[in-house]
Amino acid sequence: MKLKLIQQGAEAKILFDSSKNLIIKDRISKSYRHPILDAQIRKRRTKSETKLLTKASKIINCPTPTHKANIYQIPMPFIKGKKLSENLNKFSLEKQKEICREIGSSIAKLHKENIIHGDLTTSNMILVKDKIYFIDFGLGFISRKIEDKAVDLHLLKHALEAKHFQNYEILTKETLNQYKNILGEKESEKIFERIKSVEKRRRYRH
Ligand SMILES: Nc1ncnc2c1ncn2[C@@H]1O[C@H](COP(=O)(O)OP(=O)(O)O)[C@@H](O)[C@H]1O
Ligand SMILES: [Mg+2]
Numbered sequence: 410m411k412l413k414l415i416q417q418g419a420e421a422k423i424l425f426d427s428s429k430n431l432i433i434k435d436r437i438s439k440s441y442r443h444p445i446l447d448a449q450i451r452k453r454r455t456k457s458e459t460k461l462l463t464k465a466s467k468i469i470n471c472p473t474p475t476h477k478a479n480i481y482q483i484p485m486p487f488i489k490g491k492k493l494s495e496n497l498n499k500f501s502l503e504k505q506k507e508i509c510r511e512i513g514s515s516i517a518k519l520h521k522e523n524i525i526h527g528d529l530t531t532s533n534m535i536l537v538k539d540k541i542y543f544i545d546f547g548l549g550f551i552s553r554k555i556e557d558k559a560v561d562l563h564l565l566k567h568a569l570e571a572k573h574f575q576n577y578e579i580l581t582k583e584t585l586n587q588y589k590n591i592l593g594e595k596e597s598e599k600i601f602e603r604i605k606s607v608e609k610r611r612r613y614r615h
Contacts, residue, residue: 420454420547425487431475434458434483451481454547459483461546465524469515470542488544490537497531497573505576506583509569511541513587516562519543520600521592523553525561530568559603562588563611566604 412433416423424433436451438444459474462485466473472485497505512534519526526533527548535542550557565584570577589597 426484430487431484432472432487433478434485436481455481455483458546458549461524461549461551464522465519465543465546468518468522468524470537470540471544471546472542488535488537488542490535490542492532493534493536493541494531494572496536498575502576502579505573505580507539508536508541509580509583510587511539512565513584514591515541515543516565516584517588517591517597520558520561520588523551525550525552525557527561529561529565531572555599555603556607558600559607562600563604563607 410426411428412424412426414422415425415432420436422435422437424435425431426433436455438447438451442450462471462474462483465471472488475484475486478484493508497508500508516526516529526543526546527550528545533543533545535544552558562585566581569580569584573580585597585601589601592600
C-alpha cells in the first residue's frame, strides 16, 4: 500500500491510497494535550465524523466511510473533482447560481434530518460535474435546534462573503431560496429570523 500525503491540517492528515482510490483521514496526536485525553478526543471525533458521514451520505452527495480502519482513521472514497473554494468564481453567474441552489438544497436535506455540518465553507465542497459533494463533518453534530441550523447557514453566508464577495448577495439569496423550497416555508422562516439575531450578536462581539 502506497500512501501519499495530500493535506496536512491542524487536526488531521489526509492520505491518498492510489491503488484503492481511497482517502484516509487520519486524526493526529497533539503534543500539548495530555496523552490519555488526546487519545479520547481523537477517538471520539473520528467516531462522530464516521457516523455523520455515513448518515449524510444516505441523504446527499458525500463520501461514505468504506470500512473500519483503526480508531483514529476514516477511510473513504476519493472524490475526484474541483474544490469549490478555488473554482466557484471562475464560472458564469448563472452556473454559480445553479451551484448555490444545489448547496441550499443539500443543506436543507441535512437540516431536515437534524444534521448540522458545522463547517460549511466552499473548501469543504467538491464539484463533480454538476453535483456538489460535501466533505469534512469533523465539526458536525446532531441537533434539532433552530439556533444550530441558523449558525450553520450563517457560517456559509460568511464564507461566501469572504471568498466569493463579487456575487455574494445574489449567491446567498439563491442558496437560501432553495433551502426554503426544500425545508418548507414555516421552518425556514424561523431559521432565517434567527440568522438575523445571530448576526446582530456577532457584530456586537467584534
Ligand atoms: N473524500 C475526499 N475526496 C477528495 N478529497 C478529499 C476527501 N477528503 C478530504 N479531501 C481533501 O483534503 C482536504 C482536507 O480534508 P478535510 O476533511 O476538510 O479536513 P480538515 O478537517 O483538515 O479541513 C479537503 O479540503 C480536500 O481537498
Ligand atoms: Mg476541511
